[in-house]
Amino acid sequence: AQKITQTQPGMFVQEKEAVTLDCTYDTSDQSYGLFWYKQPSSGEMIFLIYQGSYDEQNATEGRYSLNFQKARKSANLVISASQLGDSAMYFCAMRELLTGFQKLVFGTGTRLLVSP
Amino acid sequence: DTAVSQTPKYLVTQMGNDKSIKCEQNLGHDTMYWYKQDSKKFLKIMFSYNNKELIINETVPNRFSPKSPDKAHLNLHINSLELGDSAVYFCASSPDRDSGQPQHFGDGTRLSIL
Numbered sequence: 001a002q003k004i005t006q007t008q009p010g011m012f013v014q015e016k017e018a019v020t021l022d023c024t025y026d027t028s029d030q031s032y033g034l035f036w037y038k039q040p041s042s043g044e045m046i047f048l049i050y051q052g053s054y055d056e057q058n059a060t061e062g063r064y065s066l067n068f069q070k071a072r073k074s075a076n077l078v079i080s081a082s083q084l085g086d087s088a089m090y091f092c093a094m095r096e097l098l099t100g101f102q103k104l105v106f107g108t109g110t111r112l113l114v115s116p
Numbered sequence: 117d118t119a120v121s122q123t124p125k126y127l128v129t130q131m132g133n134d135k136s137i138k139c140e141q142n143l144g145h146d147t148m149y150w151y152k153q154d155s156k157k158f159l160k161i162m163f164s165y166n167n168k169e170l171i172i173n174e175t176v177p178n179r180f181s182p183k184s185p186d187k188a189h190l191n192l193h194i195n196s197l198e199l200g201d202s203a204v205y206f207c208a209s210s211p212d213r214d215s216g217q218p219q220h221f222g223d224g225t226r227l228s229i230l
Contacts, residue, residue: 033216039157045206045221052216089157095216101171102210103149104219106159 003027004094006107013082013114020067021077021110023092029053033095034075035104036066040088048090051075082114119143122207122222129197130230136193137225139207146212147171148190149219150182153204162205165190166212194227202229 003026013019025034036048051059051066059066067076079086092107120141129135141148149172150162164172168184179195190207204226208219 035218037221042223043204043226044223045208047218047220050216050218091159093159101147101164101166103161103164103172103174104151104159105161109157 004092004105004107006092006110008110009108010111010113013079013112015084015114015116016081018078018080019082019112021079021090021092021112023075023077023107025073025075025092025094027073027094027096029097031097034066034068035093035095036064036075036077037091037093038086038088039091039109040085045091049077079112084114084116087112087114120207120209120220120222122205122225124225125223126226126228128228128230131197131199133197134193134195135197135227136191137205137207137227138189138191139222140189141207141209141220142188143209143211143220145209145220146187147210148184148187149208149210150190150192151206151208151221153206153224155203159206163190163192197227197229199229202227 005024032053034051038046049061051068063080065078089109091109093104147166149164153159162176163182165184181193184190204224207222210219211217
């Protein structure tokens, strides 16, 4: 079974600085996908970024980038120039591809607090 | 325009009651999901439907019964509610059942059992 590990229960960063949220995964599949979702205090789940296991380039979406190190099985989220609105829970998830269908397996999340 | 919408947003009820949560997506996706987020924020899949067909049932108690009248709707009915059912329930959808496309989530339904 696949597993996602987020070792940082909480992280603090000052506004305008960069922050890295860690995510490691465990899988024996050759084809898989990694996702990051943001959950603000209002509760909704917002998709941020996706990295496929065969993608050669690290994914980027605006201020978000994914530092994908396949050999180390890590997929860390980097948020550049943090903003107060980035304060939220962040979840790393892996697409588990079973026979003809997929499901997401989530990590336990990291709570990010951005201070002025 | 709301992509994945769930109703109600909040649901407070007594133990033993039966309740339903509705979910609709207007993205034209084929696959829909129900997830449960517990008090520690851990998210776990419960069910997945593809074109109205059940494809994932993650050992959820029989008291939980999903129903998909068409591929744009996936409702969750819960019988004989228990204290442990208190959680946030998220509906999600994806274009199809085995691609790398992200799942889009609704805003969640916070269920509280008294």
